[in-house]
Amino acid sequence: MRNLRCKVRFLLIMFLSSLTCLCWDSMPLLTQVPYAHQFVQQGIERYQAGDYNGAIAPWQRALILYQKAKNSQQEVAIVAENLARTYQQIGQGNQAIRYWEQAIAYYRPIDPQQTGRLLTEQAQSYSSIGQNRQAIALLCGTVQDQECLPQTAVSIARAHKDLLGEAAAWGSLGEAYRIRGDYLQAINYLHNSLKIAEEIANPQLQISALNSLGNAYSNLAQVGDRQANSAEKLGESEQSNQLRQQAASNNSKALEYVQNSLELAQKQSDRTHQTRAYINLIPLYYRQANYTAAAQTHQQALGLWQQLPNDRNKIYSAIDLAKLQQSNTNSPIECLNPQVQPNAITLLEQAASIAQKTQDNRALSFAIGELGHIYECRQDYTPALKLTQQARWAAEQDKDSLYLWEWQTGRIYQAQNQKPSAINAYEKAIATIETIRDEILTANRDLQFDFRDTVDPIYRDLITMKLDTVPSAVLLAATDANTKNLRSVLSTADSLKLAELQNYFGDDCTLNVVNQQGIDIGSIDKNTAIFSSIILDKQTAIIASFPNGNKKVIWLNKDNESLRQEINEFRLGLESFFDEYDPQPAQKVYDWLIRPFTSELQQAKINTLVFIQDGILRSVPMAALHDGTQFLIQKYAVATTPGLSLTELKASNPQNFRALALGLTESAVIDGQKFAPLSHVQQEIGEVQEQLKGSTPLLNAEFNRTRLQQELSENSYPIIHIATHGVFGTVPEDTFLVTGNQEKLTITELDMLIRSTTKNTEPIELLTLTACQTAIGDDRAALGLAGVAVQAGAKSALASLWSIEDAATAQVAAQFYQSLTDSRMSKAQALQKAQLALIEKGDKYTHPAYWAPYILIGNWL
Numbered sequence: 026m027r028n029l030r031c032k033v034r035f036l037l038i039m040f041l042s043s044l045t046c047l048c049w050d051s052m053p054l055l056t057q058v059p060y061a062h063q064f065v066q067q068g069i070e071r072y073q074a075g076d077y078n079g080a081i082a083p084w085q086r087a088l089i090l091y092q093k094a095k096n097s098q099q100e101v102a103i104v105a106e107n108l109a110r111t112y113q114q115i116g117q118g119n120q121a122i123r124y125w126e127q128a129i130a131y132y133r134p135i136d137p138q139q140t141g142r143l144l145t146e147q148a149q150s151y152s153s154i155g156q157n158r159q160a161i162a163l164l165c166g167t168v169q170d171q172e173c174l175p176q177t178a179v180s181i182a183r184a185h186k187d188l189l190g191e192a193a194a195w196g197s198l199g200e201a202y203r204i205r206g207d208y209l210q211a212i213n214y215l216h217n218s219l220k221i222a223e224e225i226a227n228p229q230l231q232i233s234a235l236n237s238l239g240n241a242y243s244n245l246a247q248v249g250d251r252q253a254n255s256a257e258k259l260g261e262s263e264q265s266n267q268l269r270q271q272a273a274s275n276n277s278k279a280l281e282y283v284q285n286s287l288e289l290a291q292k293q294s295d296r297t298h299q300t301r302a303y304i305n306l307i308p309l310y311y312r313q314a315n316y317t318a319a320a321q322t323h324q325q326a327l328g329l330w331q332q333l334p335n336d337r338n339k340i341y342s343a344i345d346l347a348k349l350q351q352s353n354t355n356s357p358i359e360c361l362n363p364q365v366q367p368n369a370i371t372l373l374e375q376a377a378s379i380a381q382k383t384q385d386n387r388a389l390s391f392a393i394g395e396l397g398h399i400y401e402c403r404q405d406y407t408p409a410l411k412l413t414q415q416a417r418w419a420a421e422q423d424k425d426s427l428y429l430w431e432w433q434t435g436r437i438y439q440a441q442n443q444k445p446s447a448i449n450a451y452e453k454a455i456a457t458i459e460t461i462r463d464e465i466l467t468a469n470r471d472l473q474f475d476f477r478d479t480v481d482p483i484y485r486d487l488i489t490m491k492l493d494t495v496p497s498a499v500l501l502a503a504t505d506a507n508t509k510n511l512r513s514v515l516s517t518a519d520s521l522k523l524a525e526l527q528n529y530f531g532d533d534c535t536l537n538v539v540n541q542q543g544i545d546i547g548s549i550d551k552n553t554a555i556f557s558s559i560i561l562d563k564q565t566a567i568i569a570s571f572p573n574g575n576k577k578v579i580w581l582n583k584d585n586e587s588l589r590q591e592i593n594e595f596r597l598g599l600e601s602f603f604d605e606y607d608p609q610p611a612q613k614v615y616d617w618l619i620r621p622f623t624s625e626l627q628q629a630k631i632n633t634l635v636f637i638q639d640g641i642l643r644s645v646p647m648a649a650l651h652d653g654t655q656f657l658i659q660k661y662a663v664a665t666t667p668g669l670s671l672t673e674l675k676a677s678n679p680q681n682f683r684a685l686a687l688g689l690t691e692s693a694v695i696d697g698q699k700f701a702p703l704s705h706v707q708q709e710i711g712e713v714q715e716q717l718k719g720s721t722p723l724l725n726a727e728f729n730r731t732r733l734q735q736e737l738s739e740n741s742y743p744i745i746h747i748a749t750h751g752v753f754g755t756v757p758e759d760t761f762l763v764t765g766n767q768e769k770l771t772i773t774e775l776d777m778l779i780r781s782t783t784k785n786t787e788p789i790e791l792l793t794l795t796a797c798q799t800a801i802g803d804d805r806a807a808l809g810l811a812g813v814a815v816q817a818g819a820k821s822a823l824a825s826l827w828s829i830e831d832a833a834t835a836q837v838a839a840q841f842y843q844s845l846t847d848s849r850m851s852k853a854q855a856l857q858k859a860q861l862a863l864i865e866k867g868d869k870y871t872h873p874a875y876w877a878p879y880i881l882i883g884n885w886l
Contacts, residue, residue, distance in 0.1 A: 102131035116387035141181030239283035360402035390420035503574025547572030664885035728765035
């Protein structure tokens with residue numbers, strides 16, 4: 026407020042000194058400008074009294090008067106600044122951004138230092154409404170050679186040696202990256218902020234940086250815990266232990282930073298930051314199973330909270346304290362224990378009361394929405410629904426929270442067996458998610474529970490309700506009303522697939538939707554059936570779509586965990602090179618997924634099966650299913666796609682096929698992981714050159730980013746063939762290819778190289794990766810493989826689920842490309858022919874370990 030008073034005082038001086046130089050034609054405005062000053066003063070008094078909404082009206086009137094007056098641009102800028110901060114104070118970030126624009130427009134040509142500082146405040150407004158990419162663009166932009174872009178907040182502050190502005194900009198940048206889920210980058214920038222804050226002895230900035238560092242390390246600890254759980258489920262006990270140790274270390278660092286923040290806030294008698302520090306300590310103690318310390322800290326936070334002024338900090342602190350009365354409150358649908366619910370209700374009611382008085386609708390939506398959830402947990406649905414509807418109205422402009430209350434409305438209706446109302450609410454929630462998918466699905470993407478607990482269930486619950494009325498194991502005609510319902514289910518499932526990919530690949534994911542829902546596959550391909558799997562908690566739906574528009578759904582009555590175990594057993598058997606192959610698991614899965622549709626496939630004369638898989642089913646090749654007599658690949662060509670909306674259904678012209686063929690024959694070590702030499706890769710590259718005339722090889726040392734970018738910029742290649750080790754991990758950072766100079770090339774980086782070239786103006790026709798591997802049972806890694814074509818900017822991808830001897834790979838590649846040049850053969854049929862050739866070779870090659878891992882992803886035509 027001191028800063029605000031200084032600015033108003035300066036505004037008055039400017040106003041008085043300008044009286045002597047006003048011309049006659051301005052006299053009609055002279056009588057208005059003094060009134061503007063009165064409105065400014067009125068706004069100050071109301072702001073100081075905590076009446077933030079009351080301050081807005083007189084300031085807006087003053088702004089209008091100054092805008093009409095000549096030579097009052099600076100006054101306009103100052104009032105706009107004050108309005109921006111006030112709107113930010115009451116949670117209206119969009120309004121704040123609009124006024125920041127006005128103020129920045131004035132300062133940009135005359136005061137770079139102030140411009141940089143206001144850019145930082147505008148970025149904070151963007152972060153407050155979940156738009157972290159815009160915040161990062163204002164603060165630093167895309168880092169080039171370790172430097173922020175010109176005219177960003179960091180660059181401006183550094184250029185003008187504004188240490189205060191630089192510390193604030195680095196801190197805001199670190200917080201934006203933290204919220205986005207890039208914790209290591211966040212920590213780097215927050216350390217920059219802390220270092221400068223200590224140098225200039227600014228305790229407020231130090232407190233803020235320390236607190237944010239604590240949160241970033243806490244987030245890293247959460248990531249580690251969940252990765253450890255995943256590794257443990259996969260039987261990787263050593264890796265699980267290492268991850269848990271690292272998580273514990275990060276939790277200890279988080280504790281240290283937050284405690285330092287608390288001590289400094291106590292020295293400054295800063296109750297707001299003391300309360301925030303105590304709140305941040307509670308989950309850290311829970312993670313250490315130190316429940317006594319957590320309870321004591323909760324009481325200390327509650328005591329300080331009572332002394333806070335009635336502002337949005339107090340509101341959000343109350344919401345956090347209500348939820349932190351027990352340790353396991355990660356999921357928005359998780360219920361507090363009955364014994365702590367009364368205390369939580371009291372806190373939330375107080376928070377709601379403050380939000381109503383300050384007219385902070387965003388904070389109000391969270392307070393009463395959480396209150397509604399407690400009544401939902403109590404099965405007291407009348408007040409639950411009333412409160413949730415109020416939360417929806419309050420969140421109307423904040424879609425990143427609106428979908429939560431629409432979802433909660435749907436759950437309440439569903440609990441009351443009001444299915445039409447429930448479906449309507451769920452559809453509204455998904456429609457809201459679709460409009461903000463880029464922001465909410467790329468934020469905190471490393472914390473899998475964020476997506477799986479707050480987005481994924483909405484889609485699956487809606488699918489479950491819609492499928493409830495569809496008859497099972499009955500062929501439904503294209504004109505049947507149930508078929509229309511199934512099309513709606515498949516549309517929802519496809520949207521879920523898009524959301525999963527966006528969440529997996531994060532902020533750099535470019536989802537190019539090429540097909541709208543309801544596309545008539547039969548008009549494009551009359552001999553292909555589409556199989557879609559949807560895994561729910563207690564059972565799995567398999568929906569087959571035929572070229573004539575008919576559909577059929579069958580239910581696999583297995584819960585999620587049982588299905589996972591049996592599919593993993595199937596995958597383990599496929600990879601057992603040196604054991605005699607046991608077809609029993611393959612026959613079991615065939616009986617589940619294919620046999621119920623046998624007669625319909627025969628009647629429709631189907632020769633190609635395309636699978637849109639869900640969850641753990643992505644991790645196994647359908648070609649290896651067995652009917653008791655032969656493998657599925659011996660009857661059908663097989664392909665997979667992450668979703669029809671991402672698949673360009675257009676046949677290619679093989680006459681123009683040539684490849685950029687990259688390969689690595691030598692051993693490599695990446696991040697301590699050893700990769701064996703691939704002795705037959707040179708032969709494989711030779712086969713590519715033989716079958717696709719005009720291809721260009723880049724082998725070993727020549728296979729590097731520079732040469733790759735050079736070739737792509739100078740020549741057009743419909744096919745990129747990469748014969749090197751590839752790893753698909755739980756997170757995109759662990760999804761990479763090994764280059765010839767022993768560096769990691771992530772799929773995202775490959776996409777950037779492809780898209781940044783001028784020659785490949787269209788998506789490449791095919792990306793081939795012949796030595797990839799995904800961990801058994803890791804459906805997050807399998808999701809990355811399923812989306813590899815999309816993320817690499819390719820119409821199709823040919824990749825392997827596990828590594829095999831490269832001699833077999835060379836044979837598959839040779840046959841595949843030879844068949845691909847035949848215009849009468851689709852990509853799926855070309856792969857089928859290559860796999861059959863290996864099976865027919867006999868001996869060890871009949872084992873699916875050698876031919877099954879190759880899967881075609883994307884466009885199968």
